[in-house]
Amino acid sequence: MLNEDSETIGVLAAQILTGIIDEQVEAERLGKATTPVYRPEHRQEMTADLIIRKSCGC
Amino acid sequence: MxxxxxxxxxxxxxxxxxxxxxxxxxxxxxxxxxxxxxxxxxxxxxxxxxNRAAQELRRNTRSSVAVITASTSNYYYLDLMTGIQRTLRHSDRAAIVADVAAEGVYTRAVEDSLVHDLIQSRTAGVIATLTLSRRSIQLLEKWDIPVVFVDSAPPEGADRVPSITTDNIGASMKVGAHLAGHGYTDWLFLAYPARWSTRAQCERGLCEAASAYGATLEVLESENDTASAYGTLSRYLDTPGRALPRVIIAGNNPMVHGALRVLQDRAVKVPDEVAIVAFDDSPGPRCWTLH
Missing domain, CATH: 1.10.260.40 (lambda repressor-like DNA-binding domains)
Incomplete structure (x- = not known):
């Protein structure tokens, strides 16, 4: 199996999204535009681990 | 009432x-x-x-996030949701899940309808597990709804939209090296449709690996669910003159389950007769052991 560690991917995605939303909330409070601000560090690539499993035959 | x-x-x-x-x-x-x-x-x-919706209208707290999945039968999404929920809890936000390919088949009409619903309900943000159309991205942008892609690339022209992707070419090369180490050179890639952007990277990586290790690679496309994978592989193997491949590489968890059922029905021993590889992590059957 190729372990893509989707739980960590979920954590990272939610951290990025909540960061952007929090900035929108703050911008709104200050009466500024609420357009989402995307940054280069918001784009990330993860590696996958190869996990070897063996059937016991049952 | x-x-x-x-x-x-x-x-x-x-x-x-x-x-x-x-x-x-x-x-x-x-x-x-x-x-x-x-x-x-x-x-x-x-x-x-x-009434949270009413509260949000008054306070504009942006507390609801949508996770767009494509076939939630994939175990990958359960772990993904665990990570998302755990993180959102700290910011007093909640996630709702919307599946645009519940039966493994994607349609543009379902995506369009879903995106409209999310805008109408003033969703604070979207985590998308498949590439949305450029039109959907433009609509969400117009309403200041941020999007983060996971396990999928943003559509063409939306390169600055956040994304968390996996290096599937590197992963495919790892698979190729492992299979070559066993002397297996006859590979069948049971792939989901190219609508899922990761398919292209996986296929490209497997092609490069096959070339690097002197293996042959055949690509067999199926719809993205267990039953379709079962049917597609069964028909493939039933074709007169077709021999079992030494390795089946499944595109994801639902597809590996379909492939395993086909082999079980035909009393084919795994991995003695056919080795199985799958993209996506999965807890796996209990009778499997980790080396």
Whole structure:
């Protein structure tokens, strides 16, 4: 199996999204535009681990 | 039908004003600990549930995030949701899941309808597990709804939209090296449709690996669910003159389950006769052991 560690991917995605939303909330409070601000560090690539499993035959 | 309890009912039960009850339920300041506890107890006893949508309209708190999946039967999404929920909890936000390919088949009409629904409900943000159309991205942008892609690339022309992707070419090379180490050179890639952007990277990586290790690679496309994978692989193997491949590489968890069922029905021993590889992590059957 190729372990893509989707739980960590979920954590990272939610951290990025909540960061952007929090900035929108703050911008709104200050009466500024609420357009989402995307940054280069918001784009990330993860590696996958190869996990070897063996059937016991049952 | 029984009348649903209202904010006014909680106010009456506690003897506090509607204003105070509202502030207590939304965890805002200006309410004593004793009053807050009284309100929470009364709300529990009455079965009162605050109307979050109405609260958000008044306060614009942006507390609801949508996760767009494509076939939630994939175990990958359960772990993904665990990570998302754990993180959102810290910011007092909640996630809703919307599947645009519940039966493994994607349609543009379902995506369009879903995106409209998310805008109408003023979703704070979107985590998308498949590439949305450029039109959907433009609509969400117009309404200032941020999007983060996971396990999928943003559509062409939306390169600055956030994304968390996996290096599937590197992963495919790892698979190729492992299979070559066993001397397996006859590979069948049971792939989901190219609508899922990761398919292209996986296929490209496997092609490069096959070339690097002197293996042959055949690509067999199926719809993106267990039953389709089962049917597609069965028909493939039933073709006269077709031999079993030495290795089946499944595109994801639902597809590996379909492939395993086909092999089980035909009493084919795994991995003695056919080795199985799958993209996506999975807990796997209990009778499998980790080396």
């Amino acid at each position: 029984t009348k649903k309890p209202t904010l006014r009912d909680v106010s009456r039960a506690t003897g506090l004003s509607v204003y105070t009850v509202s502030r207590a339920l939304s965890n805002r300041d200006g309410v004593s600990t004793a009053s807050r506890e009284r309100v929470l107890k009364a709300a529990r006893d009455l079965g009162y549930v605050p």
